[in-house]
Structure formats: structure tokens, C-alpha cells
Amino acid sequence: MKLKSLFNVALSAAVAASFMVVGFATAGTTKITGAGASFPAPIYSEWFKDLAKQNNGEIKVDYQSIGSGSGIKNFIGHTVDFGASDAAMKQSEIDQVPEGVQLLPMTAGEIVLAYNLPGIEGLKLPRDVYPEIFLGNITKWNDAKIVAANPGVELPDTPITVVVRSDKSGTTFGFTGHLSAISSDFQSAVGQGKMVQWPAKNMVKGKKNDGVSSAVRQTPGAIGYTEYGFAKLSRLPMACLENKAGKFVCPGPEGGAAALANAVLPENMIVFINDPAGDASYPIATFTWMLFYKKNKSAELATALRKMVEYCLDEGQKIADKAGYIPLPESVVEKVRAASNNIQ
Amino acid sequence: MADNKFLGNAGGRTLSKPPTPGDIFFDKSFRFLTRAFTWATVFLLTFIVYKIGGEALPAFSDLGIKFLFTSTWNSSQDVYGILPQIWGTLYSSFLALLLGGFFGITIAIFITQDFLPYRVEFVLKNIIELLAAIPSVVYGLWGIYVLIPLIRPVANFLHEYLGWIPFFSTRLSGLGLLPAVLVLSIMILPTVAAVSQDAFKAIPHKTKEAAFGMGTTRWEAILRVMLPTASGGIFGALVLGFGRALGETMALAMLVGSMSTLTLSFFSPADTISALLANTFPEANVGLETGALMSAACVLLLITLIVNVAGAVIVAKATPGGDKR
Numbered sequence: 001m002k003l004k005s006l007f008n009v010a011l012s013a014a015v016a017a018s019f020m021v022v023g024f025a026t027a028g029t030t031k032i033t034g035a036g037a038s039f040p041a042p043i044y045s046e047w048f049k050d051l052a053k054q055n056n057g058e059i060k061v062d063y064q065s066i067g068s069g070s071g072i073k074n075f076i077g078h079t080v081d082f083g084a085s086d087a088a089m090k091q092s093e094i095d096q097v098p099e100g101v102q103l104l105p106m107t108a109g110e111i112v113l114a115y116n117l118p119g120i121e122g123l124k125l126p127r128d129v130y131p132e133i134f135l136g137n138i139t140k141w142n143d144a145k146i147v148a149a150n151p152g153v154e155l156p157d158t159p160i161t162v163v164v165r166s167d168k169s170g171t172t173f174g175f176t177g178h179l180s181a182i183s184s185d186f187q188s189a190v191g192q193g194k195m196v197q198w199p200a201k202n203m204v205k206g207k208k209n210d211g212v213s214s215a216v217r218q219t220p221g222a223i224g225y226t227e228y229g230f231a232k233l234s235r236l237p238m239a240c241l242e243n244k245a246g247k248f249v250c251p252g253p254e255g256g257a258a259a260l261a262n263a264v265l266p267e268n269m270i271v272f273i274n275d276p277a278g279d280a281s282y283p284i285a286t287f288t289w290m291l292f293y294k295k296n297k298s299a300e301l302a303t304a305l306r307k308m309v310e311y312c313l314d315e316g317q318k319i320a321d322k323a324g325y326i327p328l329p330e331s332v333v334e335k336v337r338a339a340s341n342n343i344q
Numbered sequence: 345m346a347d348n349k350f351l352g353n354a355g356g357r358t359l360s361k362p363p364t365p366g367d368i369f370f371d372k373s374f375r376f377l378t379r380a381f382t383w384a385t386v387f388l389l390t391f392i393v394y395k396i397g398g399e400a401l402p403a404f405s406d407l408g409i410k411f412l413f414t415s416t417w418n419s420s421q422d423v424y425g426i427l428p429q430i431w432g433t434l435y436s437s438f439l440a441l442l443l444g445g446f447f448g449i450t451i452a453i454f455i456t457q458d459f460l461p462y463r464v465e466f467v468l469k470n471i472i473e474l475l476a477a478i479p480s481v482v483y484g485l486w487g488i489y490v491l492i493p494l495i496r497p498v499a500n501f502l503h504e505y506l507g508w509i510p511f512f513s514t515r516l517s518g519l520g521l522l523p524a525v526l527v528l529s530i531m532i533l534p535t536v537a538a539v540s541q542d543a544f545k546a547i548p549h550k551t552k553e554a555a556f557g558m559g560t561t562r563w564e565a566i567l568r569v570m571l572p573t574a575s576g577g578i579f580g581a582l583v584l585g586f587g588r589a590l591g592e593t594m595a596l597a598m599l600v601g602s603m604s605t606l607t608l609s610f611f612s613p614a615d616t617i618s619a620l621l622a623n624t625f626p627e628a629n630v631g632l633e634t635g636a637l638m639s640a641a642c643v644l645l646l647i648t649l650i651v652n653v654a655g656a657v658i659v660a661k662a663t664p665g666g667d668k669r
Contacts, residue, residue, distance in 0.1 A: 069627030161517040166602035166619075168419070168627030193420050194627060204519040204613045205602035207623055214488050219518035 036071020403635020
């Protein structure tokens with residue numbers, strides 16, 4: 001009996017609370033919820049803040065940076081209005097969404113090799129060297145191959161500590177995709193994945209992009225992969241990598257833009273730039289996608305989503321460079337804009 | 345506060361007045377509420393165990409007993425084993441308990457045994473309890489940016505000259521077991537110190553007076569009378585601290601290095617169950633991987649349960665008779 005009355009109280013409270021929520025949501029503003037990739041989270045939150053300001057709070061976007069995999073999971077489970085992922089979506093995942101899926105690349109980033117060698121800037125790493133480092137075959141900084149690529153640089157006799165991600169990540173997916181594309185040894189020993197079995201011996205794992213960059217910063221002789229923006233933010237020196245054309249290109253907006261310009265977007269908007277051609281291309285660049293339902297709950301929501309995309313493509317791209325991301329080339333923007341009409 | 349105990353339970357007022365209807369109502373509703381919340385806690389715990397167990401059991405029966413005794417965690421091939429994580433959890437918690445326990449008890453003695461004027465005692469006690477209020481992310485960041493650079497030279501010196509001792513057999517590159525253990529021991533310090541203090545305070549004043557009356561010195565009184573008398577409570581404090589260390593997640597996920605290695609070395613990266621859960625769960629594939637993680641959570645729950653039950657039994661045996669002097 002007592003339990004029953006307690007239950008009634010709880011029930012009425014819950015009902016009252018849900019009415020309050022409904023009342024709040026219909027009060028003029030369209031609330032959009034999104035979740036997913038952590039790599040674009042800094043720029044997304046900046047975009048959404050600015051978007052709300054421009055619309056006088058008409059469209060409010062709440063984005064949670066919970067990782068690409070969780071973003072896809074939530075998107076398939078219909079707990080968000082849009083998802084976000086660095087690894088796009090697999091066909092098997094797309095098939096689980098009956099409304100149809102429209103993927104839109106929103107921005108792009110570079111994956112850089114940040115390292116910790118006091119006094120050495122602009123280290124050059126050839127294509128046959130950095131896969132070997134992550135395979136654990138090159139273990140000293142004064143390895144003959146590294147020395148040969150960096151004439152005049154005094155490389156110390158320190159062991160290389162490899163820093164990788166401890167969590168599953170779209171960044172790992174992009175990085176291992178690139179390594180697999182340029183090294184058949186890496187392809188067969190490790191392969192591409194959001195989380196892989198790294199064979200290197202002297203290794204630590206950091207949580208998320210900031211975990212890797214702080215581990216690199218705190219470990220003399222360390223090298224780790226992280227998104228450009230994070231390395232830039234923590235002022236770590238980044239290695240210049242040899243691209244497909246045999247040129248060394250340092251991370252930065254120009255190299256990234258050149259790499260993206262080489263990408264040809266197919267109908268489904270999914271393309272991975274694992275080893276871009278072109279003299280000026282920085283070799284490791286990735287798009288990052290927002291995931292939308294083709295058929296949405298309401299027309300209002302669909303309109304708001306399209307407005308949001310339009311803002312990101314137009315105003316949003318202007319701040320990309322400053323925030324450590326690569327602005328989408330005009331040709332890509334046009335295609336994405338056209339595809340955004342599929343959000344209904 | 346100290347005066348109150350001479351006045352008895354009633355506090356000197358309203359000695360034999362019957363309770364008013366208001367009192368009765370308040371008393372009854374309070375009793376009802378406490379009972380409801382107690383049961384809610386029990387239900388909640390049962391529900392959690394049911395939920396986790398429900399997802400863990402099928403996976404565990406798929407993975408078999410080798411889940412507990414192998415050390416590969418490879419989600420792309422659906423091979424899971426958590427031996428290094430079990431070892432890392434127990435090893436790091438044990439080391440943290442050794443350090444945090446020692447300092448916690450020492451602090452408790454220092455604060456409760458009249459070494460300090462009352463005001464200083466009060467301030468110091470609060471400062472130590474404040475350690476418990478620091479979020480574990482802050483501890484993690486402090487570990488990365490302050491602690492690691494501080495201990496690395498010492499660690500690498502030890503490795504260079506005493507590397508033949510298994511505890512020092514690897515270099516400390518940065519993240520690793522030692523920084524994790526140090527941070528853990530600071531995190532459990534307030535728990536151990538606070539509960540041990542209560543244990544010392546619970547000893548009747550006469551016990552110490554009697555010890556002095558027997559002609560003991562101050563340190564003899566503390567070490568041979570006070571410490572054994574409080575041992576039940578102190579042990580309880582250690583059990584609580586150990587439980588906290590076993591379950592701590594965020595700071596460990598940031599500091600421990602997350603490598604599936606079985607190692608005795610203090611300087612090697614390691615992994616713990618809670619760090620594995622924190623790192624892997626958000627992105628886990630639905631299916632066997634989630635199930636394996638749930639099984640790992642069950643293992644952690646079981647370890648914590650065993651520690652707490654064993655602790656409760658020992659405390660119960662040690663306290664009432666006080667037969668061990």
C-alpha cells in the first residue's frame with residue numbers, strides 16, 4: 001500500500017515534468033540536438049553559439065561531443081536530430097535507418113605527427129619512416145633513415161616513445177587508413193580501424209586528442225598522432241611528412257586545402273583521402289561528417305536543420321582556418337549545399 | 345560539542361514531556377522516508393546488478409573462462425581478455441592503499457592525539473577533507489602536468505642504477521603506473537584519514553588516562569593502547585579506501601597509460617578495469633564487445649564486493665570483544 005502511494009506520487013511528478021518539457025519546447029525556438037565526433041566539437045560549438053546569436057535564439061543547437069561511434073549509435077537509435085562522425089557511416093549502419101541517411105561533410109582536418117624533441121623544429125619524416133616508427137621497427141631518434149632525411153639536424157640517441165589513442169577514434173581510423181595506404185607492411189600487420197593492435201613496444205596510450213597531445217608534451221622522445229587543431233593549441237612541434245609526390249609538406253591550411261582539392265565527392269558524400277596526389281598536398285587529411293535523416297519528424301525541424309547547414313557552409317567555413325580546421329573547397333561546398341536539400 | 349556529553353541524551357531540556365502530535369507526525373514521516381529510501385537503494389542496486397549481469401552473462405558464456413586469464417583486447421577480431429586489467433586494478437589499488445593508508449593513519453594520529461592546538465587541528469582536518477572535493481579530472485591533469493615531470497628524473501635514475509629489481513625494470517616515459525598510484529593514494533587519503541580520526545575519537549578518554557596512569561610514555565600510549573583499540577575502525581577506513589581506489593576511473597584513464605601489460609614494474613604503463621571501461625565503452629560495438637565490457641564491469645563489482653564483505657567480517661571480528669590488544 002505504502003509503496004503504491006509512493007509510486008503514484010512519482011508517476012504524477014513524472015507526468016508533470018514531461019508536460020513542462022513539452023511546454024518549453026514549443027515556445028518559439030526550434031531546439032536541435034546532435035551528438036558525435038569529438039574532433040570537430042570545438043568548431044561546432046563555436047558555430048552553434050554564433051548561429052543562435054544570429055537567429056536571436058530561434059534555432060538552438062545542443063551538440064554533445066561523445067565520439068564518432070556513439071554519434072552513429074545515437075543516430076541509429078533516434079535519440080538525436082543529427083549525428084556526427086569522422087569515419088562516415090558503413091553501409092550496414094546506413095541500412096539500419098529506415099528514413100534514409102544524408103551524410104554531409106562539414107569541415108576537414110589534418111592528422112599530424114606531434115613530437116617532443118627539445119630544440120628541433122620542422123623535423124622531416126619520409127614515407128618509409130613513419131609507418132616503421134608506428135610498427136615499432138624504428139626505435140631510436142638517431143636512426144640512419146631519419147638522420148638522412150634531416151641533414152644538419154643533431155638528432156639525439158633517445159628511444160622513441162610512441163603515443164596512440166586509448167579510446168576508439170575516428171582519428172585513429174584516418175591515420176591507420178593512411179598508413180595502410182602507403183605501407184603494405186602496415187596494411188598486413190595492423191590494418192585500418194578505429195582501434196587497432198599497435199605492435200610497437202615502447203608505447204603509451206592517451207585518452208582522446210588532448211590525452212595524446214599532453215602525453216607527447218610530457219614525454220621527451222615521444223611521437224604521437226593527433227588532430228592539427230589540438231597540436232596547434234598545445235604548441236607542439238609537428239613533423240613535415242613526405243607526400244605521394246615525394247615532397248615534404250608541413251601541416252597547415254595550404255597543404256590541407258591542396259589535399260582536399262584532390263578529393264572527388266561521390267553521390268553519397270563519403271570519400272576518404274588516404275593518400276592525396278599533388279605536390280602541395282599534406283598527406284593525411286580527413287573530412288568529418290554530419291549525419292541527417294532524409295525524412296525528419298517535422299517540417300519545422302527539417303527547415304531548421306537546413307538553415308543550420310547553410311550557416312555552417314557559408315559563415316562557418318570562414319572561421320575554420322583560425323580554429324585549426326581546413327575550410328571546404330568551393331566545389332565541395334556547392335555539392336554539399338545541393339545535397340542538403342535531401343533533408344526533408 | 346565537547347560539553348554535551350556530560351548533559352546526557354536529552355541535552356538538559358524537555359526531560360519528560362510527551363511528544364506533541366507534530367513531533368509524532370514528523371517522526372513517522374521521517375521514518376517512512378528513510379525506510380523508502382533504504383529500500384529504493386536496495387532495489388536500485390539489484391536493478392543495476394540485474395542489468396549488467398543480463399548483458400554480461402551471454403557474453404561471458406561465449407568468451408569462456410579464458411576471458412579472465414588472457415591479455416588481448418582486440419575488438420576487430422572479437423578477442424577479449426582482461427587479465428592485465430584485473431592485475432592492474434588490484435596492484436595499483438594495493439600500492440595506493442599502502443601509501444595512502446600509511447599517511448592517512450599517521451595524519452589521523454597527528455590530528456587526534458593532542459599534538460596541535462584545537463584551532464590548528466580544526467583547520468588541518470578541513471584541509472585534508474577538502475582533498476576529497478577536488479574532481480578527479482583535476483587530479484588527472486595535475487598528474488600529467490605537475491607530478492610526471494617531477495618524478496620522471498627520480499624514476500629514471502632508479503631504473504638506471506637499480507634496474508635489476510623487478511619494480512624498477514622499465515623506464516618511466518610519462519604515463520604509467522607510478523603517477524597513477526601516487527594520485528590514487530592522494531585521492532583515498534581523505535577517506536582513510538577521516539574515518540581513522542573517528543575511530544580514534546571514539547575511544548573513551550578514560551582509556552588513555554588509564555594508560556598514562558600505568559606509567560606509559562605518550563608514544564607507548566599511542567602505539568600500544570590507542571592504535572590497537574582503534575584498529576577495527578582503522579581497518580574499516582582502509583577497506584573503504586581500497587574500495588575507492590578499485591573503482592576510481594577518470595584519473596586512472598588519464599594517467600595509467602592504458603597498455604595491456606602484466607608487469608611488476610612501477611614505471612611501466614598498465615591498465616585497470618575502470619580505465620578500460622571509460623576508454624572503450626563510449627565507442628564499443630554493440631554485441632560481443634559491449635558484453636565483454638559488461639563482464640569486466642561484473643568482475644570489478646565482484647572484486648569490490650569481496651573486499652567489502654571481507655573487510656566487514658574482519659572489522660566485526662576485531663571490534664566487539666576487543667580481544668586483540
